[in-house]
Amino acid sequence: MGFFLQVLVGGLAVGALYGAVALGFVLMWNSASVVNFGQGDLVMIGGFFGYTLVGILHLPYAIGIPGALMGSFVLGILMHRIVIVPAGRAPMFAIIIITLGVAIMLQQAALYIWGAASVRLPGIAGDESINVGGVILQRQDLVVFIASFLMVATLETFFARTLTGKAMRAVAQDPDTALLMGIPGTRMVSISFGLSASMAALAGVLLAPITYVVWNEGLSITLLAFAGAVLGGFGSLRGAFVGSLIIGVIVTFASAYVNANFALPVAFGVLVVVLLVRPAGIFRSAWA
Amino acid sequence: MKLSLAAVAAVLLGATACGGSSPSTGSTTPIQLGMIQPITSQSSLVAKTGINGATLAMNEINGSGGINGRKINLTIEDDHGDATTGVNALETLTTQVKADAVVGPNFTAVALATLPKVDQAKIPWMPAALAPQLTQQGSPWVFRIRPTTVAQALGLADYVGKTLKPASVSIMSSTDDYGTSGHDAIVKELAKYNIKAVSDQTYVVNSTDFTAQAKRIVDSNSAANIWFGFGEAAAAKFVSQLRALGYKGQLVGDNDYNDQTVINLVPKDLEGAIGITNFMPNNDIPRVKKFDDAYNKAYSSDPDGYAAAFYDAVNLLAQCWKQTGTDKTKVRDCLHGIKSYQGVSITFNFNAGTGDPGTSEVITQYTNGKLKVLTVTT
Numbered sequence: 001m002g003f004f005l006q007v008l009v010g011g012l013a014v015g016a017l018y019g020a021v022a023l024g025f026v027l028m029w030n031s032a033s034v035v036n037f038g039q040g041d042l043v044m045i046g047g048f049f050g051y052t053l054v055g056i057l058h059l060p061y062a063i064g065i066p067g068a069l070m071g072s073f074v075l076g077i078l079m080h081r082i083v084i085v086p087a088g089r090a091p092m093f094a095i096i097i098i099t100l101g102v103a104i105m106l107q108q109a110a111l112y113i114w115g116a117a118s119v120r121l122p123g124i125a126g127d128e129s130i131n132v133g134g135v136i137l138q139r140q141d142l143v144v145f146i147a148s149f150l151m152v153a154t155l156e157t158f159f160a161r162t163l164t165g166k167a168m169r170a171v172a173q174d175p176d177t178a179l180l181m182g183i184p185g186t187r188m189v190s191i192s193f194g195l196s197a198s199m200a201a202l203a204g205v206l207l208a209p210i211t212y213v214v215w216n217e218g219l220s221i222t223l224l225a226f227a228g229a230v231l232g233g234f235g236s237l238r239g240a241f242v243g244s245l246i247i248g249v250i251v252t253f254a255s256a257y258v259n260a261n262f263a264l265p266v267a268f269g270v271l272v273v274v275l276l277v278r279p280a281g282i283f284r285s286a287w288a
Numbered sequence: 289m290k291l292s293l294a295a296v297a298a299v300l301l302g303a304t305a306c307g308g309s310s311p312s313t314g315s316t317t318p319i320q321l322g323m324i325q326p327i328t329s330q331s332s333l334v335a336k337t338g339i340n341g342a343t344l345a346m347n348e349i350n351g352s353g354g355i356n357g358r359k360i361n362l363t364i365e366d367d368h369g370d371a372t373t374g375v376n377a378l379e380t381l382t383t384q385v386k387a388d389a390v391v392g393p394n395f396t397a398v399a400l401a402t403l404p405k406v407d408q409a410k411i412p413w414m415p416a417a418l419a420p421q422l423t424q425q426g427s428p429w430v431f432r433i434r435p436t437t438v439a440q441a442l443g444l445a446d447y448v449g450k451t452l453k454p455a456s457v458s459i460m461s462s463t464d465d466y467g468t469s470g471h472d473a474i475v476k477e478l479a480k481y482n483i484k485a486v487s488d489q490t491y492v493v494n495s496t497d498f499t500a501q502a503k504r505i506v507d508s509n510s511a512a513n514i515w516f517g518f519g520e521a522a523a524a525k526f527v528s529q530l531r532a533l534g535y536k537g538q539l540v541g542d543n544d545y546n547d548q549t550v551i552n553l554v555p556k557d558l559e560g561a562i563g564i565t566n567f568m569p570n571n572d573i574p575r576v577k578k579f580d581d582a583y584n585k586a587y588s589s590d591p592d593g594y595a596a597a598f599y600d601a602v603n604l605l606a607q608c609w610k611q612t613g614t615d616k617t618k619v620r621d622c623l624h625g626i627k628s629y630q631g632v633s634i635t636f637n638f639n640a641g642t643g644d645p646g647t648s649e650v651i652t653q654y655t656n657g658k659l660k661v662l663t664v665t666t
Contacts, residue, residue: 003503003504003507006499006503006533007499007500007503009499010497010499010500010503011497011499013497013499014496014497014499017496111332115333116332116333117520117548117549117552118520118521118524118549118553119552119553120524120553129532136532136533136534138532210496210525211496211521211525212521212524212525212553214521220494220496248497251497252497252499252500253500255491255492255495255500255501256499256500256501256503256504259490260463260489260490260491260492260495260501261463261490261492263492263495264492
C-alpha cells in the first residue's frame with residue numbers, strides 16, 4: 001500500500017507540472033485561437049529569467065517571480081508583433097510552423113546566453129520533504145499543485161468575469177464581429193500572447209527546483225502538457241489541469257507496474273481511447 | 289612544347305607532394321587533417337571542446353616545426369549530428385580537401401553511416417563514437433579514440449565487485465543503447481563476483497520523475513546502487529528523489545557522478561557518491577597537468593574528455609606521420625602498432641587489431657564539495 005500511495009503522489013506531482021504548462025496552451029487557445037508549440041520553450045525561457053534573477057542575482061522570489069513574469073510578458077508581445085502579426089490570417093498550420101520556428105530560435109538564444117548545462121533554483125518553500133504516514137511529499141511539489149490550482153481559478157475568473165477576458169474570448173471566437181463591436185483585435189491578441197508567456201514563465205520558475213532548466217527541455221514538456229490539455233478538453237482550463245494530472249498518474253503507474261518503456265505508449269493509448277469515446281475530452285470547453 | 293613539359297613536370301611534382309610521401313622527401317606541402325564534428329547540433333559544446341583539443345595539438349606541433357618540416361592544416365566539417373550530412377562531410381574531406389586522415393565524428397549513428405565511405409576511401413579514421421558495434425564491422429581503417437560505454441560499465445562493476453564488495457546492489461539504467469549495453473555489461477561482470485542485483489530498474493530518456501524506481505530501490509534495502517543512465521539532469525533528479533525517499537546506501541555511477549553539472553544541481557544529495565570517468569582534468573599526472581595548463585591558457589576553461597581524446601588523436605597521427613610519411617596504408621599499419629601510448633585521455637593500445645583503444649578509468653568520489661581520485665587504472 002505504501003508503494004501504491006507513493007507512486008500515486010509522485011504521479012500527481014508530475015501531472016501538476018504538466019498542468020502548469022498546459023494552462024498556457026489553453027490560455028492561448030481561448031484568447032487567440034492559436035496552438036503555440038513554442039509554449040514549452042517559453043516555460044524554459046521563463047525558468048531562465050527566474051534563474052537569472054534568483055539564482056544569479058540572488059534576489060528573493062518575491063522579486064524574481066514578478067520579474068520573470070514581466071520579462072516573459074514583453075517577450076510574448078514581441079513574439080506576436082514580430083512574427084505572428086506579419087503572417088496575417090495565415091492558416092492554422094502555418095501559425096503552428098511559425099511557433100515551432102520561434103521555439104527553435106528561443107532554444108538557440110538560451111543556449112547562447114545561459115549555456116548548455118542544466119541549472120536549478122532552490123525550492124520556494126524549501127527543499128526538505130514531508131513525511132505523511134510513510135508517504136514522502138516534496139514541498140515544491142505541493143507548491144506547484146497549489147499554484148496550478150490557483151492559476152486555474154484565477155484564469156477562469158478572468159475570462160468569465162472581466163471585460164478584458166470577455167473581449168479576448170470574443171476576438172478568439174470571431175475577430176471580425178469583435179472588431180465591429182469596437183474591440184481592438186490585434187491589441188487583445190498581443191495581450192493574450194503576453195499573458196500566455198507569463199503563465200509559461202510562472203510554470204518555468206515553479207518547475208526549476210524540480211525538473212531544472214535547460215535549453216532543450218521544451219519539447220519533452222510540451223508533448224505531455226499538450227496531451228493533458230487535449231485529454232481534459234482543449235479550451236477548458238480545469239480540464240487541462242485534470243487531464244494533466246491523469247496523464248501524470250498514468251505515466252507513473254505504467255512505469256511502476258508495467259515497464260518504463262511502456263509508460264508513454266500506455267498514456268497515449270488511454271488518450272486515444274478517451275478521445276474515441278468522448279472526442280471533446282473529459283471536460284468540454286467552458287466556452288464551446 | 290617546352291611550356292607543356294614544364295607543366296607536366298609541375299603536375300607530377302604536385303601529385304607527389306599531395307599524395308603519400310615518405311618522411312624524407314623534404315616536402316613542405318601541409319599535411320591535410322580532416323575533422324567531422326556536430327557543430328550545429330544539441331552536442332555543439334562537445335564539438336567545440338573537441339575542436340579545441342585538436343587545434344591545440346595542431347598548434348603545438350606546427351609551433352615546434354611541424355612533421356618533418358610539414359605543417360598540419362586542419363579542415364573542419366559540420367555533420368549537424370546527422371548521418372547523411374556526416375557521409376557528405378567525409379566525401380568532401382576525402383575528395384575535395386584530399387585529407388590524409390580524418391578525426392571524428394562523435395555520434396554513433398553518424399559514424400556507422402560514414403564507415404563504408406571510409407573503407408572506400410581507404411583513409412585512417414579516428415571517430416569518437418562510443419557504441420561497440422562501430423569496431424565490429426571488420427574495417428581496418430577505424431581507430432576509435434574513446435573507450436566504449438561497455439568498457440566504462442565493466443570498470444565500474446569491477447570496482448564494485450573487487451573493492452566495494454557491498455552486501456547487495458540495485459541498478460538503475462536508461463532504456464536507450466547507452467544504458468542497455470552498460471547495464472548488461474554490469475550485470476555480467478558482477479556475476480563474476482557472485483553479486484546479483486536485488487532491484488533492477490530502468491527509465492526512459494527525458495523522464496522527469498523516478499518515484500516508482502526510487503521507491504523500489506529504497507524498499508530493496510540494497511547496500512549500493514549503481515547508476516548507468518543517459519542525461520545529467522536525469523542523474524541529478526534520480527539521486528535527489530532516491531535520497532528524499534530515504535536511501536542510505538552507497539551511490540555508484542557512471543561519469544554523471546563526477547560531472548560538474550550534476551554536482552552543481554544536487555551537491556548535498558551527491559555527497560559520498562562514487563563515479564567513473566576516462567578523463568579527469570586537474571589531476572596530478574604530469575602529462576595531463578601540462579595539457580590542462582595549455583588548454584586553460586588557450587581557451588580559459590577546463591578541457592573535457594572530448595578535448596583530451598582529439599588532442600591525443602592528432603598527436604597519435606603526428607607520431608605515425610613522422611615515422612612513415614602520409615601514405616595512408618603505412619599510417620594505418622603504424623596506428624595498428626600503437627602500444628601503451630600514454631595519452632592525456634587514456635593509454636592507447638591499438639595493437640590488438642580491433643580498432644578499439646583499450647581503456648583506462650579514473651574512479652572518483654565526491655566528498656565535502658570536492659572530487660577526489662580513488663584509483664586510476666590503465
